[in-house]
Amino acid sequence: MRYAAIDIGSNAVRLLIADIIENQGSVSFKKTTLIRVPLRLGDDAFLNHYISDKKSLDLVKSMQAFRNLMDVYKVKDYMAFATSAMREAKNGAKVVKLVKDEANIDLEIIQGQKEAKIIYASHAEQNIDKNKNYLYVDVGGGSTELSLFSNGELFASKSFNVGTIRMLDNQDKEETWNELRDFIRENTKTFKGILGIGTGGNINKLFKLSEEKSDQPLSFNKLKALYNYLNSFSLKDRINVLGLNQDRADVIIPACEIYLTVMKWANIKNIYVPSVGMVDGIIQTLIEKNFTKAG
Incomplete structure (x- = not known):
């Protein structure tokens, strides 16, 4: 089937x-x-x-x-x-x-709320220690979805109009960034040692470029170094020299900025990058719909 x-x-x-x-x-x-x-x-x-x-x-x-x-x-x-x-x-x-x-x-x-729920349904966290605290960060072209969970339970979730295409078009607003910061600070203040889970095409590409082992997280410092490295190339050279796809070479820079900003505000030192995203969450949602109904 x-x-x-x-x-x-x-x-x-x-x-x-x-x-x-x-x-x-x-x-x-x-x-x-x-x-x-x-x-x-x-x-x-x-x-x-x-x-x-x-x-x-x-x-x-x-x-x-x-x-x-x-x-x-x-x-x-x-x-x-x-x-x-x-x-x-x-x-x-x-x-x-x-x-x-x-x-x-x-x-x-x-x-946005339903989008965050579907992305969360991708079960990216299932191979990860349930006793720890995680901030799930999905960065898209138009929005960023954040889900915070502790001991395997969803604690808070919200969608923000901050995304890579929106930033490239200068359509991201200062008040939205402030909302994002306030949400992170308010919801993470009671948790210690939060780990990140990053999804989306850009973080997957960044993870590949980092050459980390698949079960290892990407550290804030390594991501920052990658960002500085990519930013040192012109858009043309990111395509011709680094071999990035044309539609990835521009958005990867603002994507880096969003992940780094979220990690900094949430005091996250490491982010895990399972290669799942929205489509995986949709398949999982279909399975839950059909098999729960059947059961």
């Missing part, structure tokens, strides 16, 4: 197709296909609060391709969620209808 997850973010849209594995009462999944298309809906949404006809058409074409792949793979169930960019676009509902009419995909625009 196969499920599919579609994540329509501010920087890229993703399709994950996964095989569902049932084994002695437990249900897990194995990723079979992951496709990422760098549409950059955030450029329209954050500057004009509107998704242009060209971007809408590109989105529809991508969704038609995703629909065809889901049909060929005989996907049994799927969920498609749109996040920050579509939340801010005044014509978001119109684009949702267009996707339904042209690609036969039911797309839901979700609020």
Whole structure:
């Protein structure tokens, strides 16, 4: 049996197709296909609060391709969620209808709180010591989701309109940064020795560049050194010399800034980087929906 997850973010849209594995009462999944298309809906949404006809058409074409792949793979169930960019676009509902009419995909625009909950559902924390305190940080193109948990229990969770595309377009606001800082300080003051868990395409790329062993965390100092190293190259050289994808080479700098800022405010010295994200959380949500219902 196969499920599919579609994540329509501010920087890229993703399709994950996964095989569902049932084994002695437990249900897990194995990723079979992951496709990422760098549409950059955030450029329209954050500057004009509107998704242009060209971007809408590109989105529809991508969704038609995703629909065809889901049909060929005989996907049994799927969920498609749109996040920050579509939340801010005044014509978001119109684009949702267009996707339904042209690609036969039911797309839901979700609020930041639900986005944080789905990302948290990816179970990135399951191989980590439950007795410790963790701040889960997911940085996207339009927003940053924070979830704090202690002893395996979710303690506080919030979404902030601070993201990589938003920063590149100078659409991040000082009051939002202040809200982020206040949330971190207020919710972490009673916890000692908080560890970070970082998700998102940028932190995964940064982790690869760090050449750390997969089960080891990335230290604040190493991340800061990586940031300084990447920042010493021009955008062109980050693409040509370092070999970064064009749509990664610019956003990786503001992403670094967000992770470093959050780590500094929360006094986090190390951040774990499991390679999961929104699409993994969607598959997990589908499993919980279908198997809890079946049970």
